[in-house]
Amino acid sequence: MAATSDTSADIEEHEDVWVFVEQHDGEVANVTWELLSKGRDLADERGENLVALVMGENIDETDIPEQCIARGADKVLIADDPVFEPYRSDPYGEQFRHLVETHKPAIALIGGTHTGRDFAGRVAVPTHAGLTADCTELEMEDGRYEMRRPAFGGDALATIICPEHRPQMSTVRPGVFPAAEPDADRDGEIEEVEVVVDEADTMTEVLEREVGDVADITDADVVVAGGMGAEGDFEPLWELADLLDGEVAATRDAVEEGWIEPARQVGQTGKTVRPKLYIAAGISGAIQHLEGMDDSETVIAINTDPNAPIFDNADYGIVGDLHEVIPELIEYFQENEEAIPA
């Protein structure tokens, strides 16, 4: 059995808000900046430091530590070793356990990406931390850290507390919190920590890694999303998005069909978007999809089925075939260019 360090006895000793910096090959995932921004607010309210934790190889050759400080961190902890590149749960987990035992953080924020969730689930056990997945609100309430997350398919919002264990860990999906603008004038401290993992002790080996540019749909003002109703042809959606200066997104089912890349999936297990305009074309409106787009300002639905639940969750809708309606919309905006703000 892995060593368990039950920290319930010394809750008072735990302080500071940590953010796990998700980076691959020196490229930091956007969700990290979102968490640093949220973490800054929490740390200020608690009167504690915001600490960014970076694990990787040759971090000193990157500007990641400086970026973390510019994004709000008071301190950056760096665990630098080839064993940390690329990410693997076993060495990352072992190193994190050691850092929790030696540094005793009160809160740890982790991105709700596949990497972040793989990491969080692993590290919560040996540190006996309270881990809450997919938080959408994080709040200090009378000195108590409250994590809120959708429950029962989004019909309810559960408040999760962690009274007797530290750290209190939360994962947050990309797009839930806004990232703050970097401030190059901020000061912070950078500390290299002792690396306690040895390659010989690892149980896994990354044989191959194929990663391209990761599309970011979370910042777009206009999102044109397609589902199974697109029937394999997203071309009109790309064209409309292009015209309206927006991004194309999709349901999980459309992603699984291979019609579009996974980074563009909206929903419970994808991204959260809150654009000014969300166009849902050929999307039924399953609860897991709605969860990722419910905060959009205006929702437009295009669906052949007048009874599709998406119409109850849309401001304006039309019953029709998207392969007819979208080309008509494209035509309209080509003829009325003044309708599109520059």
Next chain:
Amino acid sequence: MTDGWNIVVCVKQVPDADDVSIDPETGRLNRSDAEAVMNAPDYNAVEAALELRDEVGGTVTALSMGPPNADAVLRVAVGMGADDGVLLSDPAFGGSDTWPTSLALARAAEELDADVVFGGEETTDSSTGQVPPGIAAHNGWAQLTYVEELESRPEEDKLVAKRDVEGGYERVAAELPVVVAMGFGENDPRPAGLHRKIYAETDFEPETWTAEDLGIEDEVGLAVSPTQVGGMDTADPVPREQEVVDETDELAEQIAEVL
């Protein structure tokens, strides 16, 4: 390892997501009449377990922690082709969050001498995805999550997974024992065979293990769960105009207004 691998697959009973509703009067959840079903992503876990057994030989044991009637999900797994099933059921487990849940499953997997433990991507009722990594962590085993494809290397005692990562994929080799969380929808779960299904629903009786059987009676339940539910609020639905127009031009004008 001439006799193949001991494969364990974790399946959970959940309320049918389509049946859970909130009582508009009381704001309380109506789960009572929701039908209990097997967590949808767990079908992919069972399928992957059966495919692996077909490849390397050995046995598949379905494992579930839940109330006594959760034997129903073990019967689903056995109907699909699992060889056996074990139910972890004990009032002592009540109120367990993911920490003790993964501990109980981890101890049972050890007891079953597992080489590979399968789980689903996440559950539809608690959707944390934390249990499979938790099992791996409790036992100090390797973990592979968000798995799309598997390749077995019995001669090296290794399992290689193609995993979905942000913007692409990676191939990772893990030493046995290993915990695998299959990506939801990554394979086509087989239907139950008729004879197998009849066996699963009539003659098959799963073994039931208690917390004491696993030697963890003081390490499970609400008291040792680090997280607690501090409150439940109904989420107000976002108000929407819900206006359906007849002509595309009208729709375009509404869009233009927003822009």
